[in-house]
Amino acid sequence: MSAGASVTAMPAENRGWQRDLIGIAAILVAAIAGYFLFPNNLALLTRMIAIMLLVLSLDLVTGYCGVATLGHAALFGSGAYAAGIAAAHFGITEPLTMIAIGAVGGALAGLISGVVILRGHGLAQLVLSIAIIHLFHEAANKASEYTGGSDGLSGISPDPILGVFEFDLWGRTAYVFGIVLLLLVFILLRILVRSPFGMLCRGIRQDPVRVSAMGASVKLTLIKMYVISGLVAGVGGAFNAVSTQVVGLDSLSFTNSAEALVMLVLGGVGSLYGALIGTIAFVWIEDLVSAANPFHWLTIVGALLIAVVLFAPKGLYGTAATLVERYRRGGK
């Protein structure tokens, strides 16, 4: 993922858009296949979508800006609690409004954590990100009047979407709603990472000194990206609140943050497809292993992480993309 990668990442404009169309089509096909292959497991797939939004949002700051953070669930959880509190305490149960409130909540949390985390570098940055997630966690635990504390926030009953599509017992509406949200976010993010702003962020990851020498403000750009990332994570959190109708303290946990990072690395840092693939792979393996042997779940995650770092540092998507590239060059 050095200069060479970014050169091959943007060939002729239209070829890029073709690829995007193929990518969107692939997501749609996978979504439809999931709907018909696992009709009894839609809840798991819906949870996967919410986590995908979190991992996409983490990819924006870690993959595109190079900020290592172990506190990204703060953004996700804030979105979830914002939407949940709006529904449970203020009677705002219109799902689209809830999502919007969640996005605003996430963006606010993104602003706060961005300002705090970007103060340090290296170890200090990591420690600040960990402190942020614990601070949010303790605050949510303490404010139990609003958040329900460790019992979780319940009593969220969203209205039908647009007044037409009711949330059913099988989670079909929630699933379709999630897919639509995911596709929308994905397309917007594709546009974002290709925009001059997105390129500036990549530039900062590769060489912040040079970018600031060019006259761009590194910190301001990163904070902007953090707010955008917060929007995305907030949408994910709010969607989770809408689809599961509860918000638990675990959405603001360190484990949640660490797992999101594992998923991102498993799929491939610095690529939106990597974020999606990593989430699918991780949640799927988690479901398989914890059903078979819950004791060894952590051992396997750990071994998986070590293996990825040692043998596939670019993640599943990155490694596959490299192999395809090599195959193409060999073919020519």
Place this chain on the structure above:
Amino acid sequence: MQTFFSIGVDALAYGMILFVISIGLSVTMGLMRVINLAHGAFAMIGGYIASYAARDLGLAYGLAIVIAVLGTIIIAVPLERFLYRRIYGAPELTQVLMTIGITFCVIGLANYVFGPTLKTIPLPTGLQGPVDIGFRTIAAHKLFAIGCGVVVALGLWYLIERTSFGVKLRASVDNTAMAAALGVRTKIVYAASFALAVGLAAFGGVIGAELLPVEPYYALRYMVTFLVVVSVGGAGSIPGALIACLLLGAIDTTGRYLVPEYGEFFFYLAVIAIVWVFPRGLMGRAK
């Protein structure tokens, strides 16, 4: 006054245990520039070994400490050789992932081998009761922990400032390539200081078992605290780590005594405030 005094003693004991465990992390982080999230896992391994030796095999407390320290080092050295050596100089994200992977593995295995329950390390009779120091009584094991912290701090200071190993260590920290060119075998220095760090972690894990109870999630629960100490104190600085431990121990203990319902809220708030003001740590060196 009574509360004030007990807060003071608890804070001092807690801070000293934090110091014994995290000073190794600080040294390795300053030396090898590795963000080692698995440091707490080594303290936990030490605690488990000591618990097994003292409770299940019925060995003496002192012997259990020695076995725990040696056993942890024996476990850790191959890890250094095969896993850590690959991530020296790697980007932070890689280091974080590798070491958090190791932590997860250790937690999973500890859970499998020893079960999810708390493990106690029986104290010898001499350390059990309270000790009368004239005007107040203090739990003997807290006094012991404070003493161990002082001994470790003095010993490390002597080792690093006064011995030839210390000279080589400081040379390698300052400029690895130049030290190697002058004939210091930096790889051996690295391995030795890694072993020292792990041994100290195990030692701290054993003597601190009364305050930081040994259970599988130990490695994850206190990982943050140890990292915070290093970050607040400044990587590689012994006085910095000592000040950070005493300060954070005082903040955490005071918070627990006076406003227990807020949990660790004030601890993390203080961490953010300190790191915000001193991004390189209290005694950190500029890059």
